[in-house]
Amino acid sequence: MGHSDYYTGVLKGAIYRFIPGAIVIDITHAITLEQGILPAGYMLRNSYRLFPAGTIHMVAVNTRLDFESRHVVFEHEGQYFVGTDNGVFSLAFDHQPEKIFDISHLEGSDGTFPALEVFVPVMAALANGKKPDEIGRPTIGLIQKTMFRPTIDADSILGTVIYSDVYGNAITNITRELFEQVGKGRKYIIHIRSLEYGIPRISKSYAEIENGELVAVFNASGNLEIAMSNGSLLQFLKIGVGANIRVAFKNN
Numbered sequence: 001m002g003h004s005d006y007y008t009g010v011l012k013g014a015i016y017r018f019i020p021g022a023i024v025i026d027i028t029h030a031i032t033l034e035q036g037i038l039p040a041g042y043m044l045r046n047s048y049r050l051f052p053a054g055t056i057h058m059v060a061v062n063t064r065l066d067f068e069s070r071h072v073v074f075e076h077e078g079q080y081f082v083g084t085d086n087g088v089f090s091l092a093f094d095h096q097p098e099k100i101f102d103i104s105h106l107e108g109s110d111g112t113f114p115a116l117e118v119f120v121p122v123m124a125a126l127a128n129g130k131k132p133d134e135i136g137r138p139t140i141g142l143i144q145k146t147m148f149r150p151t152i153d154a155d156s157i158l159g160t161v162i163y164s165d166v167y168g169n170a171i172t173n174i175t176r177e178l179f180e181q182v183g184k185g186r187k188y189i190i191h192i193r194s195l196e197y198g199i200p201r202i203s204k205s206y207a208e209i210e211n212g213e214l215v216a217v218f219n220a221s222g223n224l225e226i227a228m229s230n231g232s233l234l235q236f237l238k239i240g241v242g243a244n245i246r247v248a249f250k251n252n
Contacts, residue, residue, distance in 0.1 A: 001029045001060070001115075011116055018124035025051075030166075031061055037145065038241065039163045041091025042171070046221040048079060048092070056123050059083030060115035068143065071109050073122050073132045074100045080126050082119045087145025101136025148173050152182055157247040159224065164240045168232025172245050174224040183249050190216050191246040192226060192239060199226070206230075 001007040008029050015022055027047055031040050040061040048057055060083055065071070069086035076097040081089065085100075103109065108117025125135050150173055151158040159174035190199040192214070199216045202224070209215040209229040219225040226233060226245060233239045 003029060007113070007116075011120065014116055014120045015123065018120060019127045022127065033062060037061055037086060037088040037091065038148075040088050041145070042163045044088065044092035048081075049077070051079065053078040054080070056080045056082065056126050058115065058119050058123060059088055060119060061088055062086055063114045065104060065110050065114075070102055070104045070139070070143070071106070071114060071118055072100050072139070072142075073103050073126070073136050075132055080132070082122050082126070084114070085143050087143050090142045090144045093142075096142055099133065100139050100142060101132045102139040103136040105137065150174050150178060152178070154182075155249045155251065157182055159245045159247070161226075161239060161241050161243045161245060162223075164234050167227070168234035168236075169225055169227040170233050170239045170243065170245070171219065171221075172224045172226065174245065174247065176218045176222045176224070179218075179224065179247065183247075186249040186251065188247055188249045190224075190226070191248060192237070192243075197237070 001011070012024050015024055027043055040059065044057070044059060048055070051057075057079060059081065062069075063071075063084045069084055071083070072085040073080070073082045074097045076093065083089070103118060103122055106118050106122070108114055111117055122135055126132070148160040148162060150160070157174055157178065159172040161170040162173050163171040165171065191197070192199070197214060199214050202216045202218065203209060205217065206215055206227060206229050211230040213229050214233070215227050215229050217225050217227070224245070226239065228236060
């Protein structure tokens with residue numbers, strides 16, 4: 001929804017109106033329609049577990065209803081989720097919630113602002129003690145989307161940038177676990193733009209590299225992240241979502 005229009009402010013105002021005393025925490029309002037649900041899934045995956053039990057999460061990314069989406073409410077790992085099931089939840093969770101409830105029949109679901117007209121009242125109902133089965137209709141399974149998975153062979157991992165943050169850093173789908181599993185302690189080089197740029201080691205922090213140099217780290221979520229020290233990788237090298245990152249391991 002961004003911050004240039006009134007939508008975000010109105011949405012939060014309605015939450016405070018219907019849930020007095022609510023504490024609202026903004027994860028992001030900057031995901032664009034062009035970016036789709038991939039960055040949303042990444043953000044949700046790496047944020048919801050850090051909130052206390054009973055937190056209500058609103059996920060309002062690409063909220064338009066069509067034959068590939070629906071509005072839902074459910075409980076998962078002790079927390080509540082309200083939003084549009086268009087595949088974003090499947091990207092965020094390791095396993096399916098036990099029970100999912102469809103709220104697409106509620107008034108306003110097919111309107112222009114379901115986050116305001118549907119999600120906020122559902123959140124208010126949850127905050128007032130109702131359970132998802134008292135609000136929605138039982139349905140089966142979340143709509144499935146697949147996160148890009150790295151391609152691996154004996155001596156390399158070919159990964160993809162799945163998110164570019166506000167600093168222009170490129171977060172990939174290569175995890176520390178996969179890196180260690182394939183690498184087996186071998187030396188390596190991380191290739192960006194095929195063989196044009198290479199990073200010979202993974203640092204513990206950005207501070208280990210001189211200004212303007214490329215750096216690779218495992219971030220807090222355990223994903224391989226490529227950055228430019230005190231610079232924007234996205235701005236200078238145009239390495240954004242969808243770009244390939246290849247790790248080549250050396251044999252003695």
